[in-house]
Amino acid sequence: MVNSGDTAFILIASALVLLMIPGLALFYGGLARQKNAGSTIMYSFATIGIVGVVWVLWGYTLAFGPDIGGFIGGLDNFGLAGVSASEGATPDAKIPAQAFMIFQGMFAIITPALITGAFAERMKFSAFVVFTTLWVTIVYAPVAHWVWADGGWLLGLGALDFAGGTVVHINSGVAALAAALILGPRLGFGRQAMEPHNLPLVVLGAGLLWFGWFGFNAGSALSAGGDAVNAFVVTNTAACAGIIGWVGMSWIFSKKPSIIGAASGAVAGLVAITPASGFVGAMPSIIIGIGAGVMCFGAIQLLIKLKVDDALSVWGVHGIGGTWGAIATGIFVGIGYGGLADGVTRLEQIGIQLIAIGATWAWAFAVTAIILLAIKFTIGLRVSESAEEIGLDLSEHGEPAYRL
Amino acid sequence: MVNSGDTAFILIASALVLLMIPGLALFYGGLARQKNAGSTIMYSFATIGIVGVVWVLWGYTLAFGPDIGGFIGGLDNFGLAGVSASEGATPDAKIPAQAFMIFQGMFAIITPALITGAFAERMKFSAFVVFTTLWVTIVYAPVAHWVWADGGWLLGLGALDFAGGTVVHINSGVAALAAALILGPRLGFGRQAMEPHNLPLVVLGAGLLWFGWFGFNAGSALSAGGDAVNAFVVTNTAACAGIIGWVGMSWIFSKKPSIIGAASGAVAGLVAITPASGFVGAMPSIIIGIGAGVMCFGAIQLLIKLKVDDALSVWGVHGIGGTWGAIATGIFVGIGYGGLADGVTRLEQIGIQLIAIGATWAWAFAVTAIILLAIKFTIGLRVSESAEEIGLDLSEHGEPAYRL
Amino acid sequence: MVNSGDTAFILIASALVLLMIPGLALFYGGLARQKNAGSTIMYSFATIGIVGVVWVLWGYTLAFGPDIGGFIGGLDNFGLAGVSASEGATPDAKIPAQAFMIFQGMFAIITPALITGAFAERMKFSAFVVFTTLWVTIVYAPVAHWVWADGGWLLGLGALDFAGGTVVHINSGVAALAAALILGPRLGFGRQAMEPHNLPLVVLGAGLLWFGWFGFNAGSALSAGGDAVNAFVVTNTAACAGIIGWVGMSWIFSKKPSIIGAASGAVAGLVAITPASGFVGAMPSIIIGIGAGVMCFGAIQLLIKLKVDDALSVWGVHGIGGTWGAIATGIFVGIGYGGLADGVTRLEQIGIQLIAIGATWAWAFAVTAIILLAIKFTIGLRVSESAEEIGLDLSEHGEPAYRL
Amino acid sequence: MKKVEAIIRPEKFNAVKEALVEGGFVGLNTVSVTGRGAQRGIVHQGRSGQSIAIDMLPKTKMELVVGDGDAERVCEIIIEAARTGEIGDGKIFISNVEEVIRVRTGERGETAL
């Protein structure tokens, strides 16, 4: 039954997830070069505006409206029709339907915002607006439906994704890879240093992300009980372990413990624990976190070697971190918390996880590519060369990030 | 009955509102010029110190003590006498009396802090201290009493203000206008560019404000039920719509989508939905938000044309945004959520709203003007010309904002 | 009985305390010089990684495992064995055992992070890693056990420490003094100005600390009832009073109201109210806060005169502020809230507080000194002179804080 | 041609710039420097109110390259607009410039100014 403790919990959790997006804006903004700091921030911040409205209009109903063939929701809840602010969606729901709606809305906002790191420093703002509107509608909403909605085909298959390893992280990370490939590298990529312009901003962003991630993962329990407590604990532990993993790698491979690496490692750990957070205990979360730090570090190096310019390493962190987390969910489910579903063996569960991963990779890559190519050949994706040289803050927005 | 779910909710909501004030400090600090960044931040931060103590001493009792003639509270609760930390104020209260007290205290702190944007970059810190102490006592406390206290005359009249359209936003916005007029423009206003010195700081501030606003509006339900959920949803939606409105205006009128405009538009949307958030659903909130973005954008331009130097546009955003929100509450009440009071027609409700708006405008403008004139002719309001040229960080505080 | 309202409250409180650490990172980072901003931030941020993992492995069980002689916990809960995510530790616990564990874990993280301000700008990162791991194990865990664990000898004695005046603040502040003495002053200390490089960052950090402190103090009630409400109210009030105290001192003694002083005063007030927050009401909290502002201000001046280089004034704020708070808890207990324990007079209570203070000072100083000396004579504590001149961001981490 | 380098108070820059533009001198570039001269006594406050003597003060350095005959006029304009009469008003240095080239056109000499 709907009650104040659980409702309070989900509302605050939703607020925490919302805060992740300005956090992401600053994280990405700090990682960008100074001349693009504002524009990079703007991508994330504007995403809130766009998706926040899209979600209440048609996004929610496409994802969570009545199931159509396991693939997508119907339009019955268009404009939140029939979504109550005080009653639960089902008799045993502990929170009102609109609380669930807005919590899910925050996920829908942050996912496309994550992608923006891949095309930062070169994509036209107008192209971004069109892309984000389309992407959340035809990439995000279906995948959310598959995994989390009653009737979704991956849910039916038994895929485990507590808080968004596939829906949020693989989805955005793979879309980022498609974007990096289709937009092509930034001018000077590989020749000039393109390093973070503001480290305190990066750490601030990482701190806000971490804080918000408690809402993200623990909130996904949809009530303040044991699932939430466990998710909270493993989330924190994996983030800590992610720091250790990534900083350790930088200490070994470049002889110095990296500060940006600490921030990145925390995020990698958080990404990887996301799908697992309702299904594993604290000990596996240490392995998941360290593994995420190590693998994401390696994945970024790999992409640089392949000369693919995923500007702020979205694929490396979210694509690979999310994939590792989704596999690890199968590997560690039930160790320390939760358990395998009745009649499913661990190997079978890992197989199901791989199907969910494969389906998300394929869908995210293919549909993102189609959207981007469509934009490329209509209004165009990239700013002009001289606009890119000057920096997008001035050329696209007419506002410098700093007047110091 | 007092219970842990609702109490937890209000305490966290209070913490969220407190965070809005450092958020505001950074928002305003980022909008100021570099040489006044610290002093601008200090106005807001010092406001917490001053009003936080004033409120527990005499502010709370003036606002919420036993009603005297519908106009002000009596001194019975001076120093929190008789305000219990564990029992509710009334038998059906869901939260302890002190939880209500501190939640309201945060509102009392943020309201004068909002005004500081109008006199930033030129007002003496000593004058600010006197002003803020007097203003919260003789402007804020009475208006809060009228609108929210048992026996308050505007409450009796049926004025709807869920979370502070009149008390917080019109009140501060109109006081800001009075301050801008009485202090006069900054040196060089209209000739020199006086633009934001730190855009990431502005966006950070806006992000913290948005996050805190969930506490502000949803918390105003005073329990974690349907009202809170609805307020949460419409708050977020209006903020998103505010971004769309303001960025759209900048895109149309200056050919470039403004980043500062996105941050400002979010705030404008949040301001406008504040009074309405318990009374309308998500669809009207989109209109309220877009309307706020458009109108506040226009109001700022108007004031600049009138050569009035409201340095950080407090009147444009809070005065006009708050007024639009208060009117919109009458226009849209009951659409999507809540309903008109029994026996009141929509037109009557709009009329009541206009009375509440008019009373707040008049009181805020007149009494603020009196306070400022009294200070002007005693200790003086403005720093010297050379201090203003050097910047208030060094001349008033002896501390530069940056040593980069 | 475990319930959703209290569980939600403690989980959110834990998230708030976690956020204090990035907040502290930025607070300290802003106070440091630009060339050490990143490294100073890194100390705090890396502390989360280290202690977050140590705590779930052996920290928690050393502090809260079954009592051994009043001095330390046994290893029964190593790796969280037997710590349930859904059941309370005792039948009357209102929150699951792991919720208590993680809430306490955040305290264990922030305490060594506080110390880093003393050795900032000169300690090797490798030395810091070893120090922090050892310190949390052999200094923090025992003191936490003495004061808060069933069977702890200070708890048995009747020492009052609601949220960490001894365990967190005296402990870290006195360790900071030992560190300052053993590391010695920074190159140029006393001759060159070593002033904060980024004031907005300092205020942001203070704002996040304040926000998080609500979780810290109110959360220490371990349920969302009257204790939490009272702690919340006095926490806020003391912070406000701390601003007034410190800014007043700077206004009197250096003729200008200090902005850094406002941020510092808030922190000082928060430190001092921490042990008292469950035992005194709002009026004493004003005295405690103002007193903290005044005393910490004086303590810092004293240490500078003694030529001890506690770089970011950890001893002055946490050591002295914590000591004042622990004494004040004895002086004011029961005034406005709570009461003396049965059969204990106020004077006796003050005596007990002094014992707790003395024991913590002695233990923290002695064991910290031993750890540091051991590191000094093995891997070494300080970076080379030229590395210190260049700044630790580049010499230790290879990453400049800004590329503006 | 001559290069006129003027080190002035940052808060006087706008006044000087406006005076120069009125005088017909639009071309210039500026950079923020920190300097030390006779000026003393600027004091910042430390975290606990201790005085911090700042001996390196922020100044604005303007550079104008002008025709030989204009240097004196430029100095007069700058002095008039920048002077407060307090120490710290700054210095002007004049030196010789052998050649000026406009990048856009390749023009040289005074016509390139």
Add this chain to the structure above:
Amino acid sequence: MKKVEAIIRPEKFNAVKEALVEGGFVGLNTVSVTGRGAQRGIVHQGRSGQSIAIDMLPKTKMELVVGDGDAERVCEIIIEAARTGEIGDGKIFISNVEEVIRVRTGERGETAL
């Protein structure tokens, strides 16, 4: 020896640097300045979309001290890499340098470059 001071568009700095290095000129230093010349019409937008005419534009100033015979070659390289043909391309100033000393070794004159 000659000092070549070139004030160019910041976004052209990398191209100019690479061209100079190719030409064998590795020693240089740069500073960000704000400048004003013939260039006009750069407009930022204010908070409510009002236009803000920016008359002081960010530029990069490069300084190279080179042997007497190299100054012309350096100017040519800079002009070629920095020119866009639009106003705002910048200026080059050449002046005389009497002595150069390498701090590390105390060497003097052209060998110290």
Add this chain to the structure above:
Amino acid sequence: MKKVEAIIRPEKFNAVKEALVEGGFVGLNTVSVTGRGAQRGIVHQGRSGQSIAIDMLPKTKMELVVGDGDAERVCEIIIEAARTGEIGDGKIFISNVEEVIRVRTGERGETAL
């Protein structure tokens, strides 16, 4: 008069300043530049540990205008305080200044220094 421009390691600035003040040279101004010379091999690390060769290094440029007879002495002081013997120690450039004016008083020539 002579202008002595010294480009030194930023971390040596305090030592140089103190040595100059001791030597009686109080007037100077400084600006942060980024420079490139013989020095190589400074490496930052990128987000995933990749090495980033930084060819433009932060340096501090000091300018002192001094009487003709003082230039040598100033150079000696600077060299002594700034030298580490490693590459990257910097350069000193000396050039001629034709006139100096003190803004406050209008004084000219060496007395204005």
